[in-house]
Amino acid sequence: MGLxxxxxxxxxxxxxxxxxxxxxxxRPDTYWIFIILFLGPLGALVYLxxxxxxxxxxxxxxxxxxxxxxxxxxxxxxxxxxxxxGNFEELGDLLMDEGRLEPARAAYNxxxxxxxxxxxxxxxxxxxxxxxxxxxxxxxxxGDAAAGLPDLEMAVGKDAGHDFYRAxxxxxxxxxxxGQKEKADAMFQKAIERSTLSETYLNYADFLAxxxxxxxxxxxxxxxxxxxxxxxxxxxxxxxxxxxxxxxxLKRIPA
Numbered sequence: 001m002g003l004x005x006x007x008x009x010x011x012x013x014x015x016x017x018x019x020x021x022x023x024x025x026x027r028p029d030t031y032w033i034f035i036i037l038f039l040g041p042l043g044a045l046v047y048l049x050x051x052x053x054x055x056x057x058x059x060x061x062x063x064x065x066x067x068x069x070x071x072x073x074x075x076x077x078x079x080x081x082x083x084x085x086g087n088f089e090e091l092g093d094l095l096m097d098e099g100r101l102e103p104a105r106a107a108y109n110x111x112x113x114x115x116x117x118x119x120x121x122x123x124x125x126x127x128x129x130x131x132x133x134x135x136x137x138x139x140x141x142x143g144d145a146a147a148g149l150p151d152l153e154m155a156v157g158k159d160a161g162h163d164f165y166r167a168x169x170x171x172x173x174x175x176x177x178x179g180q181k182e183k184a185d186a187m188f189q190k191a192i193e194r195s196t197l198s199e200t201y202l203n204y205a206d207f208l209a210x211x212x213x214x215x216x217x218x219x220x221x222x223x224x225x226x227x228x229x230x231x232x233x234x235x236x237x238x239x240x241x242x243x244x245x246x247x248x249x250l251k252r253i254p255a
Contacts, residue, residue, distance in 0.1 A: 013041065015041045015045055019036045019044035020044075023036065028240075032051065071090075075087055076091070083114060084114065092105075092107035092108040093134070095107060096137075096138060101141055105135055105142065108131055111131055112131060129154070130162075130163075133155035133162060133163065135148070135151050136149070136152040136154075136155065136174075140152070140170055140177070145173075145177035145178050146178055149171075149175070149178060152170055155171075156168050165191055165197070165200070166200065168187060168190055168191040168195065169197060169199065169203060171191075172188040172190075173203040175187055181211065184207055188204045191204075198224045198227070202221065202224060202242060202245055202249065205217040205218075205220040205221045209253050214255075217249070218249075218250060218255065221250050221253075222246070222250070224246040225243060
C-alpha cells in the first residue's frame with residue numbers, strides 16, 4: 001500500500017479525495033466508505049470504477065441542462081411576440097425539469113389562461129390534461145396542496161392512469177395533506193393496485209403513520225427497500241433518495 005501511494009503521489013491523493021466527495025454526494029452502500037478509508041487510493045480507485053463510472057450516464061443527462069436553459073431564454077423572448085398556449089406549456093415543462101417550480105407554475109397558469117381565452121381548442125385532450133396535472137404537481141411540491149388539488153382531480157378524472165398512475169398517487173397525497181382522510185385512503189388504494197412507484201409507496205406509508213397504522217406504514221416502507229437487491233445499478237442510483245427516505249421512515253416509526 002505504501003508503494004502504491006509513493007508511486008502515484010499526488011494522483012493517489014486526488015483519487016482518494018474524489019472518491020470521498022462522490023460518496024458524500026451520492027450516498028451509496030455504507031461499506032464503501034470503509035473500503036475507501038482503509039485501502040486508501042487503491043480502495044478509492046476500486047470505488048470510482050464500480051460506483052462513479054456508471055454515474056457518467058447521469059452526468060451526461062445533467063449536461064442537457066445547458067440547451068434547456070438556452071431554450072428557456074429563447075422562449076422568454078418569443079413569448080413577447082407570440083404568447084401562445086404552446087409556448088407557455090413548453091416553458092412550463094422546461095422550468096419544471098430545471099426544478100424551478102414557482103415560475104413553472106406561473107407558466108402553466110398563463111398557458112391555461114391562454115387556452116381559455118382562445119376558441120376553446122381542446123382537440124389535444126391529453127396535452128390539456130398534462131398541463132393541469134403539471135400545474136397541480138408544482139403546487140403540491142411547493143407545499144400548496146389545496147391549490148393543486150383541483151388540477152390533480154381534473155387530471156385523474158380525465159385519465160385515471162395518467163403519468164403511469166403517479167397522478168393518482170399524488171392526488172391521494174394531496175387529499176392527505178388537506179385532511180381528507182377517507183378520500184386519501186381510497187385513492188391510495190386505487191393507486192397502489194397499479195403503481196409500483198416508490199414515491200407513491202412512501203407517501204402512503206407517511207399517511208398510514210399519521211393514522212397510527214404503524215405496522216402497515218412499515219410494511220410499505222420495507223417494500224421500497226425490497227426493490228433494491230433486484231434493481232439494475234442505474235436504477236438503484238436513481239432510487240437512492242427514496243431508499244434513504246424509506247430507511248428514515250423505518251427508524252422513525254416504532255416497530
